[in-house]
Amino acid sequence: MVVAELTESVLQLTLNEGIDPMTGEFVFKQKRFSNVKPEATAEQLLQTAHAFASVQQHTLYAITRRDASDIYEEEA
Numbered sequence: 596m597v598v599a600e601l602t603e604s605v606l607q608l609t610l611n612e613g614i615d616p617m618t619g620e621f622v623f624k625q626k627r628f629s630n631v632k633p634e635a636t637a638e639q640l641l642q643t644a645h646a647f648a649s650v651q652q653h654t655l656y657a658i659t660r661r662d663a664s665d666i667y668e669e670e671a
Contacts, residue, residue: 596669603663604631608644610653623656631660 605627612622626647631640640660648655 596671597666598669599664599666601633601662601664603629604633604635605629605661606631606640606644607659607661608647608651608655609657609659610648610651611656612653624653626651633662 607628608626610624610626612624614620615622628647637660641658644655644658
């Protein structure tokens with residue numbers, strides 16, 4: 596049987612810092628929060644992200660959850 600064991604979960608906020616005057620492209624900055632509880636729901640992470648964003652200088656652009664798992668075959 597194949598098992599996927601969650602080893603890490605990270606909440607990532609992407610903030611829009613504005614437009615680069617030289618290139619005219621948007622400039623984004625990312626803030627990462629490690630040690631997210633694996634059982635945290637999408638709704639809980641959304642609320643947390645909005646709370647963090649409310650104290651930031653720049654506008655929230657995107658919210659991402661990044662999970663990493665070890666995958667292995669379990670012996671019988």
